[in-house]
Amino acid sequence: MFFSQAGARPRMWEASPSEYKKWVEVFKACDEENKGCLSRENFKVAVVMLFGYKPSKIEADAVMSSVDPNTSGILLKEFLDIVRKKKEAQLYRNEIRHIFTAFDRHYRGYLTLEDFKKAFKQVAPKLSERIILEVFREVDQDSDGHVSFKDFEYAMNYGQK
Numbered sequence: 001m002f003f004s005q006a007g008a009r010p011r012m013w014e015a016s017p018s019e020y021k022k023w024v025e026v027f028k029a030c031d032e033e034n035k036g037c038l039s040r041e042n043f044k045v046a047v048v049m050l051f052g053y054k055p056s057k058i059e060a061d062a063v064m065s066s067v068d069p070n071t072s073g074i075l076l077k078e079f080l081d082i083v084r085k086k087k088e089a090q091l092y093r094n095e096i097r098h099i100f101t102a103f104d105r106h107y108r109g110y111l112t113l114e115d116f117k118k119a120f121k122q123v124a125p126k127l128s129e130r131i132i133l134e135v136f137r138e139v140d141q142d143s144d145g146h147v148s149f150k151d152f153e154y155a156m157n158y159g160q161k
Contacts, residue, residue, distance in 0.1 A: 020080070023050065023083050024076070026050055036076065037072055037073030038073045042073070043060065043063060043074055043079070050086075096152070096153050096157075097149070099156075100149050110146035110147060112145065115147075117129065117132055120132050138155070139151050139154075
């Protein structure tokens, strides 16, 4: 797919020293019993503190299933890696939103074929209208003549996992 190259994720994002320090402080604050690890519930509190939302049961299950069974929770090193990945995904999604918004010049919440043509003329002026039409049709998953943010995000993430 065309967008798999256009939306290629950066390999790894690194936290600033102050952000890293904040993550460690949140870990310590949530490690109520000073065991050096976070329980499932404490992990949820930490996510609320850092990201402003409570993780779903599915997300918490996924995290807990990846934890070393010989420990009684999420160790600091694991926690920092989880938080870094979540932050990286958050930044990447924000970047996709920014690109979508730049293409959506009329602030409608969707892109038309005309929006695509204008955008591609700026970023890839030598692409033929036929190629642009093919890309548009591929990205417009429900064939309604509009590319929603969901369609666009899917296209940008295609082949990334």
